[in-house]
Amino acid sequence: MLLTRQNLLRTKPVEQLADEGAHTALKRGMGLVPLVSLSVGATLGTGIFVVLGDAAPKAGPAVVLSFVLAGLAALFSALSYAELAGAVPVSGSAYSYSYATLGELVAWVCGWCLLLEYGVSVAAVAVGWGEYLNAFFESTLGLRIPEALAAPPGEGGLVNIPAAIVVLLAATVLLGGIRESAAVTTVATLLKVGVLVFFVAVAVTGFESGNLTPFSPAGFVGIAGGASAVFFSFIGFDAASTAGEEARNPQRDLPRAIVISLAIVTSVYVLVALTAVAAVGTDTLGASKASLAAVLEQVTGTGWPATILAFGAVVAIASVVLTVLYGQTRILVSMSRDGLIPRFFSRVNRRAVPQTNTLVVGGVVALLAALVPLGQLAEATSIGTLVAFSLVNVGVLVLRYKQPNLPRTFRTPFAPVTPLIGLVLCVGLVLGLDEITWATFAIWVLIGLIVYFAYGARRSKLNHQ
Template sequence: MLLDRVKPLDAILATAERKSLKRTLGWFQLTLMGIGCVIGTGIFVLTAVGAQKAGPGLMIAFAIAGAVCIVAALCYAEIAAMIPVAGSAYTYSYATIGEFFAWTVGWALIMEYAIAASAVSVGWSGYFSGTVLGGLGIDLPTWLSAGPLAFGGVEGGLINLPALVIALLVTFLLVIGTSESAKVNAVLVAIKVVALTAFVALTLTSSQFDAEKFNPFLPAGIFGGWGTGVGAVGAAATMFFAYVGFDAVSTAAEETKNPQRNVPIGLVGSLLFCTVFYILVAAGAIGAIGGQPIMDAMGLPLEAGSPELARQCAMPQYADALVCSNEPLAHVLKMLGFTGFGNAIGLAAFLALPSVILVLIFGQTRIFFVMSRDGLLPERLSRVHPKFQTPHVVTIITGLAVAVAAAFFPVGQLADISNAGTLYAFMMVAIAVMVLRVKDPSRRRHFKVPGVWIIAPLTIIGCVLLFFNLPSAAMLFLPGWGVLGLLVYFGYSRRQSHLGRGIVEVVDDVAGEELQVPIHPPAE
């Protein structure tokens, strides 16, 4: 039977104890990790993309995306504290609804994290080229700073060299070690929060701030139309990208000290802290210089990242538009006359966005690691470096894939594709929480979702709503990627699965010992 392989929860917990990554992270580091991912591309880069989709209604988009994230975070907090192991939604699904659905979730997460890291790398490149090199009087040619038009990039673009380089540098840092990476992340998060606080203060108190710039507030309406990806809900589907930080926190549960206490704090705390910044920064940017989208002949906003929008933005009348900027926050301050502060914001983004890339690649490699540990992917991928104690093989593979995607594709398209996988994984976590409440109601829960039979269904509804308001190309990418995953699963993984072979492995590669616990193999 296809749906009969459900990994025993006790075996998963035993595996976490015997074959685990080094536990080095506390609640403070987890919270910083969440903040490091949540506050990043959504503000420093995607503010322009969101404004192009929804105009001033971007503020409603943040509220919608935040509401979905809050209910999803509650589901994550319960299940991550109860199952404190690497693998996030993949592992949770394996212990509740079985191997087949767990595979689809893990496969979607592999896509989500890698493409998201690529998107942030492209966003970092915009600040590097505009603020850092521009401040030095260096004009990086288009063919070295943007992806080709054939892939939705810029006319004259060939390769985004800065994006490729930063992805490779972050990969090197992650190979060196988790604890070292977390310390660097803490410094970058502090820089980011200070910079955004300064931005909010300068824009909201500026003499050029005018409430009239919010009119019309919803130029494309609440719903821009199915598959268009515009309107407030369409923008929310894109801006959801910036909230994946709390999911990355849950993937670090196996490397966390006292995970039953620290994981819920890291998940909920980072999300609550960050949501305030999203709305305040959006209000400051739009109220200061305006944020109306560039419309097509049908009266709808042009697709973000499209060649037509790139052509329109090259025209003199749109030279100063928020929606056309590759470094929107620095651009806003420069337009207000705060050139020095604008450069400082650009420098902060230049320094801080690598922390987002770091967290995303970190999360992706841990999904890869645990799927390999279960036999669904080649086991040599879960090899741990003898000196650095990190899964160096999957980290290097992931980093190379991220670098290649960042070199050729624009940020908006990458973010929307990543969101498709994110929303699917979040929906499956909500389902897993409800299944466990029915199947294993007596198991100790260090954090319980209040009103789970309301919160979990709301999570599912919210994820489905946002998914169907992504651009059609992004919606279609997920099932296309899923078909490839099914070929891998039925061609390799189902045969090699430890659970399918009747073995639940409890093993520590570092310790060099192996204990195989036989169980009754399920029928094919």
Template sequence: MSNKIFRVKPINQLLQDGEGGKSLNKVLGSFELTMLGVGAIIGTGIFVLTGVAAANYSGPALILSFIISGLACAFAGLCYAEFAAMVPVAGSAYTYGYAALGEIWAWIIGWDLILEYAVAIAAVAIGWSGYIVNLLSSIGINLPKQLINAPGVNGGVINLPAILIIAVITGLLIIGVKESTTVNNIMVGIKLIVVLLFIILGVTHIKPANWTPFMPYGWKGVFQGASIIFFAYIGFDAVSTAAEEVKNPQKDLPRGIILSLIICTILYIVVSAILTGMVPYIQFKETSAPVAFALQQIGINWGSALVSVGAVCGITSVLLVMMFGQTRVFFAMSRDGLLPKVFGEVHSKFRTPVKSTVLVGIVTALMAGFTPIGIVAELTNIGTLAAFMIVSAAVIVLRKKRPDLKRSFKCPMVPAVPIMAILFCGYLIYSLPRITQYRFIAWLAIGLVVYFIYGIKHSTIEKYENAVENEEVS
């Protein structure tokens, strides 16, 4: 049993899986990948979480929280870039774990990513619904409460806008990745213009007095704030899930991951500095739309309305990239037999994993339509942080076990950089609420039961090992 659960999948076999009839369509370059990363990273973080973190955890020291989260992601991103260039197939951290640490660790990461993306998709769809409802209300269209809230929330029966946007994104992802990234590029362009507009308008209304006290909740608050706003950074993981659809993965994947991280970290730091300088941090307790709120407070209502439009575009692109990532992880696990094989099939015309896309769409639509997400969104953070730690450890292990492998991009200063990623991410996990940690442990326990009942028996790696043994005998 122990030999089975720790068996690794050879990289040449992983590369073979990414070729032929079961492979995905290779249409992406470094620009599309960077835009995918920016599409997932710039959205909920700037338009929603900045206010939550500033008011309840960091105060004006939100800048430091973003720097800490950015450093954790930078260290982990360099580890991801090494693997993404070396193993350019679908699955991201799940695939890297399979190549370096063994099947049980791959399963843990994959199961972890399923939770991460599903909860994120539902939470972001609910946020999108809130912005759309507010925008419609501002032009005199008031939707019935029963149709815009989950059961038990303000007299709600179903959150219909959240379900509808997931249905639209599901259809777009089925049609093809090229079409999806074109839509994403347009939405990213709009939201970047809006973010830059906010910076231009807000920078002249900064009152340095609003930055005092700078660290009202101390260093503990700064790190707690970092663990909460980490949700804002998880998009670069989705860049690596696109590996199998990249034309020149050895060069384009590292560029896409690193560029998207640099662009977004700079924007986050600048926006958080301006935001807390415009309005006293404590006032952000009153709103879930801090950027639009800040412009309202200084009397620029037209700018506030424009930011709301940009936020809708921003959150839509986050939703698109999150759903893209979820379907690719599910597809990779199904292709390996750890989940039912039917979800690992590729459509003959669209060259997309249609069945896994439909499944993800249905499950997340039900979650978004009927579940008040609330604190469960923190599960996204802990799942991502755990995946980052395992990928960072995998870089160290594979450098020791397979120094001979060709690495077109090398993470610098190994093992120092991976160790820093593990330490940063580990401390951010420690900073999350205990209830979130317990829920995560429960989810992993359920996953291990599923693996030992189904996954270990249906894994395709055994067929590969048997074929190799037969070749050696003959």
């Protein structure tokens, strides 16, 4: 097949996407509460339990504003996600939205970025899970997993076995079916919110205003740098959009779930960051990856609150692994159904679960978690996410122009201003990332383009329509 500009920019009709979603082989069984739990579960825990200690030294006490800025950037994109999720209720999330608005090549790049956002962030979170597992073992049993077996190369170890184990356990739960996965997610989400409320209640007893001065030692540059780092902690609010074919009423519930989950997550992040910094200062936060447990231990002078926090973090971060892994597999279902990746990724078993897809993704991510350092993973994930968010903001504008009368159960307020602000904020956060992150991302996109032109462009189902 001759690859022409027209072929590369061909779009997939919204009506066709909607029809595929309506006749999906996946099973519809999720209401609003499970969808909110899915997005909160995919988000809450990644930044607060893992990244806060890395971001606090960059911004100082103003790391609280870093969370606000990152949350604001996420909000504008969330509104765009909500509109498209209500108009195009399929499992492909930003990939499918880009296919309907910006064309196949852009959709492929977006999907390739989502592999970075979902697949790689699972590995990054799993690495942090091992830190809290060690903290829990140390406070209860006085034991630690040997460094060689609990950290990847480059961080003092040989292989991170706990990180690989939690990924494989999450994949096993997903193989049980959507109802079972949703139940586990809801329980774990309620538990993690409860643990973080407990943290705030204890940490506020050690509140010292002196720890908040100077509030912004590095000025706006430090706040922006911190926001770029902690934006990783907002990855996942869009997880509900990957459940478009397993929600009972996607047009109504998907937009609600996205907006509600982001409001919950941002509120919790700001409260936890403020009380943590005020209690111990940014130096203590930066000294340990299991930073919140260290805060409670210093504030109370005893180990039991830190033990509760560490246990909650173990459960919370495991639920993040579960929900983000779920999102990754569903995006691959959509890409496979379009012919851009091998067909086995969209095949489902008698439980309506993409079994082979889940096994492959689980195995690859487990290896990644075991062998790659957290910092590099988190940074690379942020840029992939921001590119996907940018495309969603552009997609809202394009679809408003091309199909103004398309039924929408949610309309982004003050468009086109709102999507444009979301786009500008995403671009600004991307520019705040390190050069090594840009280089890593450029290599990732180049690999993706090679895969697309060697495989996907010729096997696209649009070629046969």
